[in-house]
Amino acid sequence: MRISLMIWPMVALGLVLTLSVPLPAQDPAADANVPETIELTLPPAAEPRPALRYRLMPAPHERTPGNAAVFYYRAMLWLKSQSPEHWKEYDKKSEAWLAAPLDKLPKEEVRQWVSGESFYHQLRIAAYRENCDWDLRVQDLRGTDTVYLLLDDAQQCRTIARRLQLKARLEMSEGRYAEALETLRWGYQLGHDVAQTPLLINGLIGIAITSVMNGELLKLMQVSDANYYWALASLNEPVINMRPAIEYEMNLPYQVFAFLKDAETADRSPDEWRRLIVDCLRILPELESASTGRVPQWQTELLAAGAIAKLYPPAKERLLADGLPRERVEAMSAAQVVAIHTARSVRFAYDEVGKLFYLSPPESIGRSGRVMDRLQQSGLLGSQFSGAEGLPLASLLLPAVSNVKQAGLRLDRERAALMAIEALRMHAAASGKLPAALSDVNVVPVPVNPTTQQPFPYQIDAAGVATFEVPAPAGFPARYYAKRYVIRVRK
Numbered sequence: 001m002r003i004s005l006m007i008w009p010m011v012a013l014g015l016v017l018t019l020s021v022p023l024p025a026q027d028p029a030a031d032a033n034v035p036e037t038i039e040l041t042l043p044p045a046a047e048p049r050p051a052l053r054y055r056l057m058p059a060p061h062e063r064t065p066g067n068a069a070v071f072y073y074r075a076m077l078w079l080k081s082q083s084p085e086h087w088k089e090y091d092k093k094s095e096a097w098l099a100a101p102l103d104k105l106p107k108e109e110v111r112q113w114v115s116g117e118s119f120y121h122q123l124r125i126a127a128y129r130e131n132c133d134w135d136l137r138v139q140d141l142r143g144t145d146t147v148y149l150l151l152d153d154a155q156q157c158r159t160i161a162r163r164l165q166l167k168a169r170l171e172m173s174e175g176r177y178a179e180a181l182e183t184l185r186w187g188y189q190l191g192h193d194v195a196q197t198p199l200l201i202n203g204l205i206g207i208a209i210t211s212v213m214n215g216e217l218l219k220l221m222q223v224s225d226a227n228y229y230w231a232l233a234s235l236n237e238p239v240i241n242m243r244p245a246i247e248y249e250m251n252l253p254y255q256v257f258a259f260l261k262d263a264e265t266a267d268r269s270p271d272e273w274r275r276l277i278v279d280c281l282r283i284l285p286e287l288e289s290a291s292t293g294r295v296p297q298w299q300t301e302l303l304a305a306g307a308i309a310k311l312y313p314p315a316k317e318r319l320l321a322d323g324l325p326r327e328r329v330e331a332m333s334a335a336q337v338v339a340i341h342t343a344r345s346v347r348f349a350y351d352e353v354g355k356l357f358y359l360s361p362p363e364s365i366g367r368s369g370r371v372m373d374r375l376q377q378s379g380l381l382g383s384q385f386s387g388a389e390g391l392p393l394a395s396l397l398l399p400a401v402s403n404v405k406q407a408g409l410r411l412d413r414e415r416a417a418l419m420a421i422e423a424l425r426m427h428a429a430a431s432g433k434l435p436a437a438l439s440d441v442n443v444v445p446v447p448v449n450p451t452t453q454q455p456f457p458y459q460i461d462a463a464g465v466a467t468f469e470v471p472a473p474a475g476f477p478a479r480y481y482a483k484r485y486v487i488r489v490r491k
Helices: 008-018 070-081 082-099 109-115 117-127 150-172 176-193 200-224 229-233 243-256 270-289 296-322 326-331 334-358 361-377 391-395 400-432
Strands: 002-004 036-042 064-067 129-131 149-150 458-460 464-470 485-490
Touching: 002 400, 036 400, 064 070, 064 391, 070 129, 070 150, 070 176, 082 109, 082 150, 109 150, 117 150, 117 176, 117 200, 149 464, 150 176, 150 200, 150 361, 176 200, 176 296, 200 243, 200 361, 200 400, 243 334, 270 296, 296 326, 296 334, 334 361, 334 391, 400 464, 400 485
Parallel strands: 036 485, 064 129
Antiparallel strands: 002 149, 458 464, 464 485
């Protein structure tokens, strides 16, 4: 699949929703402030002995030397060897299978579709390898080579995850809980491994795959007597580390538009500066639409001339206000003045958003909206060719980056919520009932909400039915970012 690295926000954030546990049906009359409600009837489950008997990813001592990517590619070749008719029928049936309760799953039919020993053999080997290096070397890309990159392997990982999901579902329906857990381990490892390429879309696909496995683990918790509290606790924290991808993204404009790095120091002729602006404006439509079609050269030349004429006065005024000597600014060509102002604006805007990723979740979320509003009000985002930002690079490339940390936190909230539910099962195994309050659970610590660093809301009624809430972050609709678990203990 040929995807522009610069337009990933248009498609990637949706992966976290579309690949994860199915969303509630879209009801036009549904209240966006009402969270999805999940009814759970759980068997009590004591702490396993030994405590780390179960793991959701292979432990270091279980791993073997080698690169997992080789075996993932072999599994992808198996997928590609299947006929188009096979995938058409699979797509038609798999959604209905995944929507069916475990006791209604058509086992014989599903068993035929999750066959393929060679396919699963490759995934089994990959899951236990010591490392995963896709060897894309995205940091070495420059100019227009950065705009497009074949990411078919990352997309194929989504297909692998769906097959693992269906395999685990079949194993659970047949009471083969240990095998289901092993299948989920491969899925958790796949989510981790696809995110090893430092691209935001890879990280988001990894988040989505891991969320799928969390949904299946929740189903396993409803039928298995095993407790997976420590298995969840042993996952990485954060579950998917997005920092390498964020840091790569912060540098991406400079890989595509090299003039941003040396605009203030390079010795170029006026025509060379003008040519750089023309090239920039030629690439921008491709970044925005992922189209491979090129704007005719004469149109780009006209656009560049108009853009330079419009952007030069505010760019010159800004550079003078920032303290650049007047004689130096007036000695520059208009295109260089625009280039310097653009470089400074991009650096400022990216740093304002990038610094949020180094704060704690509550601080980052609390400041994010204010930072984006301030950048928009100052004209550095959202107003193409207004002059405030120079060429509109930050407006095109930056806005969705600010939502990426929320995607990772959503996954961390899922993990914390599942751990809390397992703590409730552990308490019920010891006391015979659910606790009156989360503070009554003393067998293991109950995780707090990583988004707020506060306890999750919890209450229990006179009938012993508990309600456990995972609130949406401020400013996000509860319908899609929150969950309400109604929990009963199976006697």
